[in-house]
Amino acid sequence: MLRPTRAPLAVLTACLALTALTALPASAAAAPAAPLAAPDIPLDRLTGQLADLAAIAEANGGNRAHGRPGYTASVDHLQEQLDAAGFETVRQEFTQSGVTGYNLIAEWPQAATDEILMTGAHLDSVVSGAGISDNGSGSAAVLEVALAVAESGLTPERRLRFGWWGAEELGMVGSRHYVDSLTDQELASFSAYLNADMVASPNAGYFVYDDDPAIEAVFADWFTAQGVTTEAAAEVRGRSDHVAFDGVGIPVGGVFTGAGRVMTAAQAAQWGGEEGLAFDPCYHQACDGLDNIDETALDRNADALAHAVWELGS
Numbered sequence: 001m002l003r004p005t006r007a008p009l010a011v012l013t014a015c016l017a018l019t020a021l022t023a024l025p026a027s028a029a030a031a032p033a034a035p036l037a038a039p040d041i042p043l044d045r046l047t048g049q050l051a052d053l054a055a056i057a058e059a060n061g062g063n064r065a066h067g068r069p070g071y072t073a074s075v076d077h078l079q080e081q082l083d084a085a086g087f088e089t090v091r092q093e094f095t096q097s098g099v100t101g102y103n104l105i106a107e108w109p110q111a112a113t114d115e116i117l118m119t120g121a122h123l124d125s126v127v128s129g130a131g132i133s134d135n136g137s138g139s140a141a142v143l144e145v146a147l148a149v150a151e152s153g154l155t156p157e158r159r160l161r162f163g164w165w166g167a168e169e170l171g172m173v174g175s176r177h178y179v180d181s182l183t184d185q186e187l188a189s190f191s192a193y194l195n196a197d198m199v200a201s202p203n204a205g206y207f208v209y210d211d212d213p214a215i216e217a218v219f220a221d222w223f224t225a226q227g228v229t230t231e232a233a234a235e236v237r238g239r240s241d242h243v244a245f246d247g248v249g250i251p252v253g254g255v256f257t258g259a260g261r262v263m264t265a266a267q268a269a270q271w272g273g274e275e276g277l278a279f280d281p282c283y284h285q286a287c288d289g290l291d292n293i294d295e296t297a298l299d300r301n302a303d304a305l306a307h308a309v310w311e312l313g314s
């Protein structure tokens, strides 16, 4: 899937080191030019977000699915946090199966240019469970990266936009609606879209989207520096919210820890997982609750996403 990219991302990325100094505090201005390092995303905050989503499901019939009260409560909970952190938030409506659905969009108001770097995750679960691995994990990781942007007081080069999609489980409905709603001017301003759908699978693999070589390298190099081997994310290809962005020529990338496929012996040897077991044995089931995650995978992937947002955005 190594199709040509629309924007010369590698060239743009190389230029970022020159502009990143504008975001450094005055006391550090004399330091050699270097890109700002992304902050570490604290694991306890990620697990706290997952506990909140599990509690929301428990209080609303056991799920956070499209058209159900657990979904609306999930949107409310994220929007409150993003508003309090200083984001400009919009709740975008669409209709699916005769029921109103929602995307939550949040943009950091400070940026040096009008170019957009968007990062997103679907917030809905299936009806059968709370959806903590799929996709509380991606939702929490993207949320904590956004909150880290706010806490850093960053004035990035690009507009950092974040999205939580509705009705992904019904055919990526929310993200398709969002991309359809973009004006030509906005479409031309997108530099990339990064997706996080399942980033803490309990028998975790470390997969990187291989749609765009430059974005793939940003993630893969980060994992390599942590001593973690990665593979191409074949299982999620064509099956999550990046598809709509890819369809209009926006470079896409992302991270993934595996769903219903089974871990091979070679993968178990390199990642320390269990051979012959699914990456997520509770995929789309009632047992996808708070115990159904690997905290190390959650921690690593949230940090990898933060690194990519800083590298490609600031």
Ligand SMILES: [Zn+2]
Binding pocket: 122, 134, 135, 168, 197, 198
């Ligand atoms: Zn998912």
